[in-house]
Amino acid sequence: MKPLKTAAVLGSGAVGSALLEELPRSGVRVLAAWTQSSGLAPPPLTDVDVVLLAVSDSAVAPLAARLEVGPAQLVAHLAGALELNVLKAARKKGARVGSIHPLRAFVRGRRQDFHGAAAGISGSDATAREQLKGLARALGMMPLETTDRSRALYHAAAVLAAGSQVALFAEAIRAFRKATGAAEPAARAALLPLALGALEKLKGQTAAEALTGPAARGDLDTIAAHRSTLPKDLLPLYDHLTNVMLRLSKDAGRKRSRNRP
Ligand SMILES: NC(=O)c1ccc[n+]([C@@H]2O[C@H](COP(=O)([O-])OP(=O)(O)OC[C@H]3O[C@@H](n4cnc5c(N)ncnc54)[C@H](OP(=O)(O)O)[C@@H]3O)[C@@H](O)[C@H]2O)c1
The missing domain is CATH 3.40.50.720 (NAD(P)-binding Rossmann-like Domain)
Known part of the structure; x- marks a missing residue:
């Protein structure tokens, strides 16, 4: 060639x-x-x-x-x-x-x-x-x-990994500002290290292994508290992502028990 x-x-x-x-x-x-x-x-x-x-x-x-x-x-x-x-x-x-x-x-x-x-x-x-x-x-x-x-599916995956992360981050900023009254730059600066830290873990770990937060710990009381306070229009997004996190956490648990001697 x-x-x-x-x-x-x-x-x-x-x-x-x-x-x-x-x-x-x-x-x-x-x-x-x-x-x-x-x-x-x-x-x-x-x-x-x-x-x-x-x-x-x-x-x-x-x-x-x-x-x-x-x-x-x-x-x-x-x-x-x-x-x-x-x-x-x-x-x-x-x-x-x-x-x-x-x-x-x-x-x-x-x-x-x-x-x-x-x-x-x-x-x-x-x-x-x-x-x-x-x-x-x-x-x-x-x-x-x-x-x-598979081109459209391939591109949809790329958009989920990039633009959709930014959209999700924008919703996190909205909730954070409602909770703290912070201005947008302060809210963005406060949440960005969290977001970057979470994504950084994916360099060496699977999504199931990198997961943190209440769903990763199976803490359903905290999830219920979040649901009671989130703006109504954010609930479908929160619920969908929580279901994904609970599934990932279950997968990680299964893998851990398989690897136990
Ligand atoms: N940006 C990204 O992150 C990214 C990543 C991967 C792939 N891509 C792909 O790369 C390609 C270029 O994207 P880009 O981000 O470089 O776009 P861009 O920064 O918006 O530049 C677009 C270019 O297309 C020219 N253009 C616009 N309309 C035209 C027309 N009717 N006829 C001829 N030329 C025209 C513009 O010319 P003038 O400036 O002279 O108007 C400019 O040079 C796209 O297919 C995009 O999907 C982009």
């Missing part, structure tokens, strides 16, 4: 900028870079091994349709939620297609790299998949294969 040695990066937002910075460091020469705000049409790209479409999800399919690409080239998007059929226009021109989705949150204007993140990889054929896995490794990521069939 021939490794990808030259690239074009289309889009210069959060992910496009990181690619422009990191590809040369990982041994891939960027021969063309383009962004829509230049007002120019995308340049001809038939000289590069891989065309990376680092544009907003809704722009991927229309941009792929405008590209001058051909056989022996690979056209890849970086969107976790999109299947490969959004690249069908490039496929019709003879290019192979794929996706390399970094499982990391990137923010515009902040310098970030890809090191240590996993990367969801899919491709129209085995070579495309192997080349994109090689590119992911060169950028410092751990490649994981995904398929179109």
Whole structure:
């Protein structure tokens, strides 16, 4: 399999900028870079091994349709939620297609790299998949294969692990402020070490092992006290998460008793 040695990066937002910075460091020469705000049409790209479409999800399919690409080239998007059929226009021109989705949150204007993140990889054929896995490794990521069939589920899991944590944290801040009268920055600062500490434990432990709090101790009286004071609209979320924690705690108990001599 021939490794990808030259690239074009289309889009210069959060992910496009990181690619422009990191590809040369990982041994891939960027021969063309383009962004829509230049007002120019995308340049001809038939000289590069891989065309990376680092544009907003809704722009991927229309941009792929405008590209001058051909056989022996690979056209890849970086969107976790999109299947490969959004690249069908490039496929019709003879290019192979794929996706390399970094499982990391990137923010515009902040310098970030890809090191240590996993990367969801899919491709129209085995070579495309192997080349994109090689590119992911060169950028410092751990490649994981995904398929179109499971793409939405894969992306839902990623959203549960990132944006949903932030939403949950926002609800914790709301309850904390109601209890203490603290301003938002003080409430956020008070709760953040707790949240980070809990997530940090997952580096070396399973979710069942890392669990803390009343559900982990089987303390149903404390859970009842929480339920009696929480805002009504927070109860469904609290109850759902408590049920998950009780299940995890039961799993951890079962594992402990299995391991007892
Ligand atoms: N941000 C993340 O955390 C993250 C993580 C993993 C994967 N991704 C994926 O990476 C891709 C890029 O996301 P991003 O976060 O870098 O987005 P972004 O920061 O919002 O940048 C979007 C880029 O798309 C360009 N664009 C917008 N509309 C366009 C159009 N109609 N035609 C051509 N170009 C257009 C923008 O150009 P102008 O700036 O010139 O307007 C900009 O360069 C997306 O597929 C996203 O799902 C993002």
